[in-house]
Amino acid sequence: xxxxxxxxxxxxxxxELLPERIALDEWGxxxxxxxxxxxxxxxxxxxxxxxxxxFALLLTRDRE
Amino acid sequence: MSEETLTIDPPVEQxxxxxxxxxxxxxxxxxxxxxxxxxxHLAVHGSASVISARRRGRRAESPxxxxxxxxxxxxxxxxxxxTATKLRAxxxxxxxxxxxxxxAEGEPASLKDRTLMQTLPHLVLDGAQLAAQAVGxxxxxxxxxxxxxxxxxxxxxxxxxxxxxxxxxxxxxxxAVPDGYVSGQEAALVNxxxxxxxxxxxxxxxxxxxxxxxxPTLVANAETLAHVALIARHGAEWFRQLGTxxxxxxxxxTLSGALAHPGVYEIExxxxxxxxxxxxxxxxxxxxxxxxxxxxGSWIGGELLRGVALSDEHLAPHGASLGAGVVLLLSEDAxxxxxxxxxxxxxxxxxxxxxxxxVHGLDAIATSVQEIAGGLAQGNxxxxxxxxxxxxxxRGACGHPDGTARFVTSALDTFxxxxxxxxxxxxxxxxxxxxxxxxxxxxxxxxxxxxxxxFR
Amino acid sequence: MPTIPATxxxxxxxxxxxxxxxxxLLLTAAVVLGVVEVRRWxxxxxxxxxxxxxxxxxxxxxxVFLCLHILTSVLDSFAPISLIDAIxxxxxxxxxxxxxxxxxxxxxLIAVTLTSLLRQRMGYASxxxxxxxxxxxxxxALLHGFGTGSDxxxxxxxxxxxxxxxxxxxxxxxxxxxxxxxxxxxxGAALGGAAVFALFLLIWLPSGPLGSDWAxxxxxxxxxxxxxxVSSAGSTKVSGE
Numbered sequence: 063x064x065x066x067x068x069x070x071x072x073x074x075x076x077x078e079l080l081p082e083r084i085a086l087d088e089w090g091x092x093x094x095x096x097x098x099x100x101x102x103x104x105x106x107x108x109x110x111x112x113x114x115x116x117f118a119l120l121l122t123r124d125r126e
Numbered sequence: 127m128s129e130e131t132l133t134i135d136p137p138v139e140q141x142x143x144x145x146x147x148x149x150x151x152x153x154x155x156x157x158x159x160x161x162x163x164x165x166x167h168l169a170v171h172g173s174a175s176v177i178s179a180r181r182r183g184r185r186a187e188s189p190x191x192x193x194x195x196x197x198x199x200x201x202x203x204x205x206x207x208x209t210a211t212k213l214r215a216x217x218x219x220x221x222x223x224x225x226x227x228x229x230a231e232g233e234p235a236s237l238k239d240r241t242l243m244q245t246l247p248h249l250v251l252d253g254a255q256l257a258a259q260a261v262g263x264x265x266x267x268x269x270x271x272x273x274x275x276x277x278x279x280x281x282x283x284x285x286x287x288x289x290x291x292x293x294x295x296x297x298x299x300x301x302a303v304p305d306g307y308v309s310g311q312e313a314a315l316v317n318x319x320x321x322x323x324x325x326x327x328x329x330x331x332x333x334x335x336x337x338x339x340x341x342p343t344l345v346a347n348a349e350t351l352a353h354v355a356l357i358a359r360h361g362a363e364w365f366r367q368l369g370t371x372x373x374x375x376x377x378x379x380t381l382s383g384a385l386a387h388p389g390v391y392e393i394e395x396x397x398x399x400x401x402x403x404x405x406x407x408x409x410x411x412x413x414x415x416x417x418x419x420x421x422x423g424s425w426i427g428g429e430l431l432r433g434v435a436l437s438d439e440h441l442a443p444h445g446a447s448l449g450a451g452v453v454l455l456l457s458e459d460a461x462x463x464x465x466x467x468x469x470x471x472x473x474x475x476x477x478x479x480x481x482x483x484x485v486h487g488l489d490a491i492a493t494s495v496q497e498i499a500g501g502l503a504q505g506n507x508x509x510x511x512x513x514x515x516x517x518x519x520x521r522g523a524c525g526h527p528d529g530t531a532r533f534v535t536s537a538l539d540t541f542x543x544x545x546x547x548x549x550x551x552x553x554x555x556x557x558x559x560x561x562x563x564x565x566x567x568x569x570x571x572x573x574x575x576x577x578x579x580x581f582r
Numbered sequence: 583m584p585t586i587p588a589t590x591x592x593x594x595x596x597x598x599x600x601x602x603x604x605x606x607l608l609l610t611a612a613v614v615l616g617v618v619e620v621r622r623w624x625x626x627x628x629x630x631x632x633x634x635x636x637x638x639x640x641x642x643x644x645x646v647f648l649c650l651h652i653l654t655s656v657l658d659s660f661a662p663i664s665l666i667d668a669i670x671x672x673x674x675x676x677x678x679x680x681x682x683x684x685x686x687x688x689x690x691l692i693a694v695t696l697t698s699l700l701r702q703r704m705g706y707a708s709x710x711x712x713x714x715x716x717x718x719x720x721x722x723a724l725l726h727g728f729g730t731g732s733d734x735x736x737x738x739x740x741x742x743x744x745x746x747x748x749x750x751x752x753x754x755x756x757x758x759x760x761x762x763x764x765x766x767x768x769x770g771a772a773l774g775g776a777a778v779f780a781l782f783l784l785i786w787l788p789s790g791p792l793g794s795d796w797a798x799x800x801x802x803x804x805x806x807x808x809x810x811x812v813s814s815a816g817s818t819k820v821s822g823e
Contacts, residue, residue, distance in 0.1 A: 075634060079631050116706050117702070117706060
């Protein structure tokens with residue numbers, strides 16, 4: 063999971079929908095935990111990425 | 127159809143091979159004034175025999191890339207990325223590539239690239255042309271800072287001098303780049319060339335896949351290409367006869383501070399700081415500390431300078447790296463806290479303004495340093511700065527916040543006593559002195575002979 | 583062809599006007615929610631992702647009711663409205679101008695809906711530019727409602743329409759004031775447009791739809807005119823033929 067920092071406008075929906083992995087700094091911008099997602103969190107992550115108004119949250123497949 | 131033909135362009139008379147392991151290399155035969163003409167350039171360096179592989183379907187890898195890889199050349203723009211890897215990545219694409227010569231040099235304390243373009247444009251253009259052929263490019267764009275008038279003129283003249291040379295199979299033109307700190311960043315430069323502002327874009331896609339006009343783009347520092355030009359002539363083994371095994375070859379550094387003869391010098395990697403200072407005629411005032419790398423680099427305290435050698439592997443234990451070759455000595459007369467505050471604020475203003483953590487974080491860091499300088503800091507300001515530095519780490523689209531944070535935190539480490547003093551007592555006498563760390567609008571072109579480089 | 587009893591035609595007609603009213607209500611809610619969202623207002627019980635989801639779902643629901651509204655108006659045998667009139671404006675025979683406004687609004691909303699469903703494939707800037715068409719479609723839809731609705735004099739519908747208008751005006755003002763005075767030209771134009779629209783309604787409504795003989799003046803085909811009669815109680819009796 064990465065954030066495109068240029069697109070990000072600190073809406074904060076990602077942190078609401080995936081608090082397990084995303085926290086907001088003092089200015090409202092996301093700090094993403096770099097740990098890989100567990101299967102349980104994947105749906106939440108997908109929802110968080112879709113909720114972002116500017117598509118700043120990006121999900122990438124781990125390269126094997 | 128996957129056959130390829132190798133043709134070797136007829137070699138013009140070779141110049142004498144320079145003695146191995148001896149400086150100068152890039153700066154060989156440099157004129158005292160003005161740019162080295164094409165004739166003189168060919169007389170000094172000879173012409174490179176060009177081995178080009180004409181492409182039909184898949185092409186065999188250019189012998190130049192192999193040479194550059196064996197030479198172990200790393201980029202001289204600051205990132206130190208392996209040049210052969212970059213060449214290979216661009217060459218691998220099917221689409222026709224573009225080569226961009228990056229002489230934008232947004233780092234205020236660095237003068238080497240504009241010096242190269244001003245005095246040795248043909249060396250850089252040689253390297254660029256060779257690289258263009260190696261990656262299959264059909265176009266070459268030379269990018270020079272718009273305020274570097276002299277470099278613009280000499281580059282334009284050099285380009286027109288070369289029209290009609292057999293070496294130049296690739297179309298060349300010159301473009302001006304805005305004078306911003308981040309304008310020379312790879313993606314920012316490509317953004318500018320694509321008609322946008324000179325600020326970084328989000329990657330991927332990397333510029334070597336999709337850059338100028340969506341074509342694979344090789345963005346190479348001017349100095350790096352100059353080295354390529356010499357490697358093509360004299361080979362990888364020759365290149366490795368200077369420098370260290372992990373960082374072979376020579377490099378240009380911009381030496382500034384209270385020295386007899388500050389300016390751009392060519393050193394071999396691993397050269398001692400002391401020898402460089404000697405070559406520059408010695409210090410005029412005692413150095414308090416060394417800033418190496420640039421305003422995104424790190425400080426090394428004066429007491430350690432005797433043992434400092436100029437290569438990444440020797441600087442690493444000090445938490446520093448050579449970066450874009452900035453070697454700046456801060457005198458004992460300066461106030462390091464005031465200098466740090468000025469530069470930190472300038473760096474915060476140089477933010478492209480695209481990424482929240484950079485915009486807010488650098489502003490907060492600069493404000494905290496300014497507060498310490500004025501004795502107005504609340505609570506533990508040093509701790510706040512350290513926390514902010516960790517907060518901005520890798521959260522921007524480019525390395526600007528990271529560099530600024532590194533600059534400030536290394537200043538806190540190196541100048542602990544001065545910072546503590548200012549936190550308690552506020553401004554010192556030296557705070558009101560004119561700054562020693564240069565900031566633009568006072569930048570002037572330098573040449574590597576014995577003209578001192580004036581700073582404000 | 584299904585036989586429609588005498589009251590059957592009025593069933594579709596009731597459905598058309600009620601679904602139209604609901605669509606207006608939902609579109610109003612969508613606009614208000616959109617402004618709440620872009621202003622980033624939220625509480626712990628109403629986090630941002632809930633406002634966002636509400637906005638999207640209310641908007642989609644509005645489209646559903648809009649489709650119902652169009653379908654029932656086509657099926658209603660009273661007025662000669664064909665399906666094509668829902669998309670191609672001003673070509674119909676029943677109150678062509680006012681019906682056509684509805685088609686224009688619908689076209690705009692189709693564009694907005696499609697681009698929002700396909701957001702992932704568009705650039706953010708282009709998606710946003712299209713999305714602003716909602717600010718144009720709403721007043722056009724309202725005018726359509728006033729112009730075509732044969733029961734626009736009904737108190738409840740008038741009150742509903744006015745309430746929705748006030749809500750959208752408030753939303754526009756809140757939206758425009760956010761970040762004032764950046765982009766002053768754009769913001770000034772938006773405020774000016776909203777004021778002009780409100781003023782226009784104030785002047786036009788009494789002499790227009792709320793005035794006498796509006797059915798004829800708005801372009802109802804003459805063959806239908808003497809079938810409709812409006813009583814002072816505000817209900818409309820239609821005898822189908």
